[in-house]
Structure formats: C-alpha cells, structure tokens
Amino acid sequence: MSQSGSSRLPALLARHEDELLADWVAEQTAPGAPGAKRVREAELREQCREFLRLVREAAQSEGAQRLKGTPWDKVRAMLNDLARSRGTQGASPSETATFIFSLKRPLFSKLRAELGGDAGAFAEATWTATEMLDELGLYTTEVHQQAREDVINRQQQEMLELSTPVVKLWDGILALPLIGTLDSARTQVAMESLLQALVDTGSSVAIVDITGVPTVDTLTAQHLLKTVTAARLMGADCLISGIRPQIAQTIVHLGLDLGQVTTKSTMADAFKLALKKTGASIDRPAGRS
Amino acid sequence: MDRIPILRMGPYLLVTVQVDMHDRLAMALQDDLTTQIDRTGASGVLIDISSLDMVDSFIGRMLSDIAAMGRVLDAETVVVGMRPAVAITLVELGLSLEGIRTALNVERGMEILRAGTDAARDADREFVDRDRDAD
Numbered sequence: 094m095s096q097s098g099s100s101r102l103p104a105l106l107a108r109h110e111d112e113l114l115a116d117w118v119a120e121q122t123a124p125g126a127p128g129a130k131r132v133r134e135a136e137l138r139e140q141c142r143e144f145l146r147l148v149r150e151a152a153q154s155e156g157a158q159r160l161k162g163t164p165w166d167k168v169r170a171m172l173n174d175l176a177r178s179r180g181t182q183g184a185s186p187s188e189t190a191t192f193i194f195s196l197k198r199p200l201f202s203k204l205r206a207e208l209g210g211d212a213g214a215f216a217e218a219t220w221t222a223t224e225m226l227d228e229l230g231l232y233t234t235e236v237h238q239q240a241r242e243d244v245i246n247r248q249q250q251e252m253l254e255l256s257t258p259v260v261k262l263w264d265g266i267l268a269l270p271l272i273g274t275l276d277s278a279r280t281q282v283a284m285e286s287l288l289q290a291l292v293d294t295g296s297s298v299a300i301v302d303i304t305g306v307p308t309v310d311t312l313t314a315q316h317l318l319k320t321v322t323a324a325r326l327m328g329a330d331c332l333i334s335g336i337r338p339q340i341a342q343t344i345v346h347l348g349l350d351l352g353q354v355t356t357k358s359t360m361a362d363a364f365k366l367a368l369k370k371t372g373a374s375i376d377r378p379a380g381r382s
Numbered sequence: 383m384d385r386i387p388i389l390r391m392g393p394y395l396l397v398t399v400q401v402d403m404h405d406r407l408a409m410a411l412q413d414d415l416t417t418q419i420d421r422t423g424a425s426g427v428l429i430d431i432s433s434l435d436m437v438d439s440f441i442g443r444m445l446s447d448i449a450a451m452g453r454v455l456d457a458e459t460v461v462v463g464m465r466p467a468v469a470i471t472l473v474e475l476g477l478s479l480e481g482i483r484t485a486l487n488v489e490r491g492m493e494i495l496r497a498g499t500d501a502a503r504d505a506d507r508e509f510v511d512r513d514r515d516a517d
Contacts, residue, residue, distance in 0.1 A: 288466030295486055323469035328462060328484035328491070 101218055102225075106149040109203050116199035117141050121192065132179075140175060140192075147171055148225075160228045172229060176236035186237045193230035197223070257283040259290040262364060265371045267296045270360075272305030280316035287320065291329045298367040299324055302360045304335030314349045321354050330370060332356070334363035386411045388418050394426040394495055395419065395457075396488075400433050408444045415448060419455045425502070426495035427452050430488055432463025442477040449482045458483065458498050462491035 106113065118138050120126065132140075147168045154164040172193075179189050200222055208215040257279065260268045269287045273279075287299055301320065303309070309317075317333060324331035334357045336344070344351065357363040368374060384407060389396040395418055397411070415427065429445065431437065437445075449459040462485045464472075472479065485491035 284470065285466060288469060291486065292466060295490075297486060297490065319470075319473045322478045323466070323473045326469040326472055326479060326484055327464045327466065328486045 102222060103149045103153040105203060105207065106145055110145060113199050113203060114141055114145060117196050120195040120198060143171060160225060168229065169232060172233050173236050176233040177240045180237045180240040186234045189233045189237050190230040193226055193233060197226055253279060253282045257286055259286050261294060263368065263373060265296045266298045266367045267291065267294065268300040268302060270302045270305065275306055275313045275316065280313065284320045284323065288323055288327060291324060291327060296329065298330045298332065298370050300332045300334055300360060300363045300367060302335045303333065309340045309343055311347055311349065314344060318354065332363045332366060334360045385414065388414055390422060393424055393499065394428055395422065395424045396428050398430040403434065403441050405440055408441055412444060412448055416451050416455065419452060419457045424457050425499050427457050427459045428488065428491045428495065429459065429461045430463050431461060432465065434468060437468045437472060439475050439477060442472055442479060445482060446479055458495060460485055460491040460494050462486065462488055
C-alpha cells in the first residue's frame with residue numbers, strides 16, 4: 094500500500110529542506126517577482142525557514158488533513174504576523190500571497206524528482222500540496238484584508254470623534270460647532286461627547302452651532318431636539334445657532350416645531366445670551382468704539 | 383425592605399439615590415418623601431441621581447410625580463446629576479420630564495432652590511406690605 098500524499102510531505106520537507114529553502118528564496122528574490130525588493134533577503138530566508146519548519150510539524154501531527162484544525166494553528170499564527178507586518182509595509186494582497194504560492198514550483202519539482210515514475214502517487218501528492226498551499230495563501234489574503242479593514246474602522250472612528258469637537262468658550266459655556274452632513278452616527282457621537290463635556294466641566298450652557306451644516310432634514314432636526322432635551326434633563330441650557338435662511342425655510346416647510354429651543358442666527362448672538370444666562374459680561378474698554 | 387434615606391438640610395430635603403431603583407423602592411420613596419415634606423414643611427427637595435446607571439420609564443414617571451406632589455405641598459423639586467447616558471435613554475423613550483427642574487450637580491441645585499425660596503420670600507413680603515398698606 095502506498096503512502097498517502099499528506100504523510101509523504103513531512104518526509105520530503107525534512108529531506109530537502111535546505112534545497113527547498115534556497116530555491117524558494119531564489120524564486121521570491123528573482124528580478125520581476127512581485128515585491129522582490131520589499132523584504133531583506135536574510136529576513137525572508139528566516140521567515141521561509143520558519144514556515145517550512147512549522148508546516149513540517151503540522152503535517153506530521155494527528156488530523157493534519159484538516160487544514161482548519163489545531164495542528165495548523167502555529168502556521169496560521171506565523172502567517173498572521175507575516176501578512177500584517179507586510180500589510181503595514183504597504184504590500185499588496187497578491188504580493189503577500191505570492192510568499193506562499195512561490196513555494197509551489199520548488200516543491201513540485203522535488204516531488205517530481207522523487208515520484209516521477211509513479212504518475213498516480215505524483216498526482217496525489219501534488220494535489221495535497223496544492224490544496225494546502227492554496228488554503229494558506231488565501232489565509233494570508235484574508236488577514237491582509239482584515240488588517241486593512243481594522244485600519245479603516247479606526248480611521249472612521251477617529252474621524253467621527255475629530256469632526257465633533259467640544260470647545261470651551263467661557264467658564265460654564267461650551268460650544269459644539271458642527272460641520273458637514275449630519276447622519277445618525279455622527280449626531281449620536283456629537284450628542285454623547287457634548288453631554289459628557291457638560292458633566293466634566295460643570296458647564297451650564299451649551300451652544301450647538303450648525304453654520305457648517307449644509308442641509309437639515311427631519312431626522313437631523315429630531316436629533317438636535319433630542320440633544321437639547323437631554324441637555325435640559327441634565328440641568329444645562331442648550332442653544333442652537335447658525336441656522337441659515339434655507340434651513341429656516343426647510344424647518345418651517347417640514348412643519349418642525351422647535352418650540353422650546355432657543356435659536357439664534359449667529360454664534361455671537363448665542364454667546365451673548367449664554368453670557369447673560371451665566372451672569373458674566375464682557376465690556377468694551379472706554380474710549381474705543 | 384431597603385429604604386432610600388432622606389436627609390434634612392435647613393429648609394430643604396436631600397435625597398441621594400445610591401442604589402438601583404426598583405419599582406417598589408421608588409414607591410416607598412414617593413411615600414416617605416411626601417410624608418417628610420408635610421412633616422418638616424420643607425420648601426425644596428433635591429434628588430441626586432448621579433449614581434444611577436439607568437432610569438426606566440417608571441422611574442422617570444415617578445420623578446415627574448414626585449415633582450408634581452411636591453408642588454402641591456408647596457415644595458420645589460430639583461433633580462440633579464443625571465448622567466449623559468441616562469439623559470439620552472430618557473429622551474429616546476420620549477420622556478422629557480416636563481415640570482421638573484434639573485441641575486448639573488448638587489451645588490447648582492441648591493442655588494436654584496435658594497433662588498426660588500428668595501423669590502418666594504420677596505413675593506410674600508410684598509404681599510404682607512400690601513396688606514399693611516391696605517389697613
């Protein structure tokens with residue numbers, strides 16, 4: 094009875110480790126190979142050696158046929174690190190996957206040298222190796238993608254927080270200048286950071302300035318009203334400023350009732366009112382106009 | 383059964399809610415508070431809910447009710463220290479606690495109560511003066 098493909102692989106890897114390693118590295122550093130210049134050769138050699146060792150160990154252990162199983166965890170962990178580090182260096186997914194796929198040519202030539210006479214065994218071994226390498230190659234692509242997505246998510250979160258700064262205008266007076274289109278997620282973040290800032294600074298008046306908001310629809314207006322109500326529940330006054338003529342028209346046309354909300358056309362007017370509410374005042378020095 | 387302590391501070395009553403309010407506790411508080419307002423003749427009630435992580439619609443209603451009952455008994459109610467998350471939840475529930483005065487912290491709440499009492503005293507004096515003039 095002939096050996097099965099999967100049990101033949103570790104022996105082959107052990108026997109030809111040095112040659113495989115040399116061929117594989119040569120394959121990746123050859124001029125014209127994708128990402129050839131990205132990793133130093135010594136580092137690449139070390140990574141390749143590590144990979145071969147881990148694959149050999151994994152292929153030897155029980156249940157090695159199931160590539161998703163525990164024996165392959167170490168291999169996957171190594172590829173995870175590799176794909177992430179290359180991703181941050183700016184490698185494309187295909188460059189990262191080529192690390193795995195470029196092993197095929199050296200490995201298959203070794204297989205052919207050993208099993209060339211037995212076409213059936215050769216085909217079977219080739220199939221097993223292909224299956225394994227494809228799976229691992231795809232895994233690196235997935236990790237690469239995931240790493241990129243993490244970056245995008247983080248940036249999205251940062252943008253949300255950066256785009257809604259809470260500014261302290263005076264003792265007890267905060268301002269929230271909103272710029273850009275207000276969607277639910279942004280309004281939610283803005284509302285939370287404003288309310289938290291009210292608690293943290295003990296401010297009793299907040300000015301929400303919407304000069305930089307191009308359009309206000311019913312949903313946005315509703316969010317604004319919620320913010321005002323929540324601030325009132327916490328014991329702070331909330332003024333809305335910077336309502337542009339078009340927005341005022343929209344609000345009336347939509348039939349929205351801003352009834353109990355104090356609105357001012359400019360932030361300066363709102364600030365004046367806020368000063369009055371907190372009992373502070375700014376005087377112009379005499380002799381100046 | 384646990385009870386929420388009601389402290390007396392001059393002409394005001396101070397209630398600090400430190401535990402999560404369940405419905406029966408809220409009802410007991412409502413009972414105790416109205417009794418105390420009546421007995422002490424307090425002119426203001428300060429309810430500090432800064433330790434509350436969540437307020438459901440029942441507690442929200444109860445706060446409204448306490449404020450209304452207080453008003454009937456001639457005591458003003460100020461709710462202080464509501465957390466942002468709680469405020470957002472209440473707004474999402476559609477409760478705006480109309481008729482309740484709010485303040486950011488106990489200190490501000492006290493200021494509101496004092497201002498209210500002072501105004502009331504001024505009004506009283508005016509009333510008395512007018513009476514005297516009429517005599």
